[in-house]
Amino acid sequence: MITLIIVAVVAMICAGGLNTVETAVAGISRARVAELQRDEVAGANALLKVVENRARHVNVLVILRTLCESIGAVTLAAVCLKLFEPERWAIVAAVVLLALFTFLVLGVFSRTMGRKNPYSISLATAVVLSFMAKVLGPLEKLLIWFGNIITPGGGFRDGPFATEVELREMVDIAQERGIVEHDERRMIQSVFDLAETSARVVMVPRPEMVWIEADKHCGQAVALCVKSGHSRLPVIGESVEDIVGVIYLKDIVQQTYSRTDGGRGVRVSEVMRDCVFVPDSKPLDDLLDEMQRTRNHIAILIDEYGSVAGLISIEDILEEIVGEIADEYDEAEQAPIEPLGDASYRVQARLSLGELIELYDEAHGRQLVFDDEVTEEVDTVSGLLAYELGRVPLPGSYVEYAGLKFTAEGSRDRRGRMRVRTVVVEPTAEFYSEEEDTDGQS
Missing domain, CATH: 3.10.580.10 (CBS-domain)
Structure with missing residues (x-):
């Protein structure tokens, strides 16, 4: 019993370790390994040979991991049969334990470790992995050959192994050496990011x-x-x-x-x-x-x-x-609020209604009142224009609200499209009449 438990635990631990190495080797870059070799990092020579024939070495790791998982599963089932009665409960226990161990150790833990430390793990195991590939090379070729025979349409021939990870790191190395400029690197990396952006x-x-x-x-x-x-x-x-x-x-x-x-x-x-x-x-x-x-x-x-x-x-x-390209037609950054005199202001289109209310309250002692529906639906000055107009405001569009006239201003962007950038806020006759009524009451 004790022997079976030890065998099961050791086999599963070995399977987890092999899965970690497999994940690490699959995630490293040939260009980065070549850079490590030039820097004379220990283990880099052996690791370079591994990545030059990565498919073969990964196949060997898969064979060893499968062998360890099989040994662990069989011995775990044998242990459960001895510990649990009747037999059906032993099978249930073996399935549950194996599923938990496979997910937690082989899945989460080992793969996380392999992805977090790919180069250190690969460098530490490169020599052993190269030796195992030489020993198990004939078996690996035989199994691949047999697998290709039973695969409908035939299997895949090993080709150049290039991944997104490798290409990204090649770009980083090229920038470090001055071959690629910073903006060029950013554009190349942006191409990779397109797949991850909705x-x-x-x-x-x-x-x-x-x-x-x-x-x-x-x-x-x-x-x-x-x-x-x-x-x-x-x-x-x-x-x-x-x-x-x-x-x-x-x-x-x-x-x-x-x-x-x-x-x-x-x-x-x-x-x-x-x-x-x-x-x-x-x-x-x-x-x-x-x-x-x-x-x-x-x-x-x-x-x-x-x-x-x-x-x-x-x-x-x-x-x-x-990326964004600024040219001679792009306007300089403008102040959020520009006084124009006579209680008039030029404000940025994205100025919040709260800031506008605070402006007139502090500068002119006027409390601007907006309907509850407006305050719930609208956040900015340009949003107020869009809400009142029922469409996207264009330069020249205006509305009158709360005793103020809001006029959209803008210009063409680099693609020639009209953009509302600022809004001129100026008082109307209603604004001054309310001010006189307030003074008369006071």
Whole structure:
């Protein structure tokens, strides 16, 4: 009994150790190992031979781990049969214990250790692993050959072993040596990150979408494209949830160029294209590949409930790779609040309503009052404009609220799109009349 327990424990511990080494070897970079060899790190020579024929060494580790797991499982079952009565409870106990040990030790613990310390573990075991590969090499080849025979369609031939981990570290080494600039490295790393980034991260959210109704005429569509700076606009039916297509400025111009009515005789619904709907959880690399294959530059994103979450363009995805680029057309950072005199201010569009209320309370002794519905739905000054207008505000749009006139200001960004950057807040006649009433009462 004691012997069986010792054999089971030792076999499972060995299986866990082999799994740790397997995880470590699979996660190291050949380029980094070559760098360690040049630095004359102990064990680097043996490790370089391992990564040069990584598939063979990983196969040997899998063979040894499988052998240890089998020995451990059989001996554990034998121990349980001796300890538990009747036999069915012994089988249940063996299954439960084996499942727990496999998940906790072979799964979580060993793989975590291998991923956290891949180079130190690989360097420490490289010599032993090389020796085991020489001893078990013929067996490994025989098993692979037999496995390929019984595999439908045949097996895979070992090819160059390149992983994302290796490529990332090659880029890091290239930067350290001055071969790759910092910005170039960042762009290359961003390409890898596309697979881990969902479309919702970079989308234009629904409240910021600029859209046009299907029953509008093309002359209005051209005016909206010019004013907003967008060459493609989603087309809606009854509401923003009912997106029926996408209109392209190029299509509008082709349809209305020779007309004398400025496009007023052509409805948007007549020239719009079908729109593409994709889940907002779709990885950016898959989405970019799909948009390239379908020659589509814009997609509507749908959330998990089937509602419109926003839209994304191919330019938004490319921006994730190249990053934000400031040029001579980008405006300098502006102060959040710029006094203009006579209780008027130019404020940043993202200034919160709370800060605006505090500004007029401290500077002019006026308590701005907003409806409860507004305070619940709106956070910023630009949000107030959008809420009152019922659409995304464009430069020149204005609303009057709480005795103040809010006028949107903006300019074109680097892609030529109009962006609201600031809002001019100025008092109206109502503001001064309320001020006089307050003075009269006092």
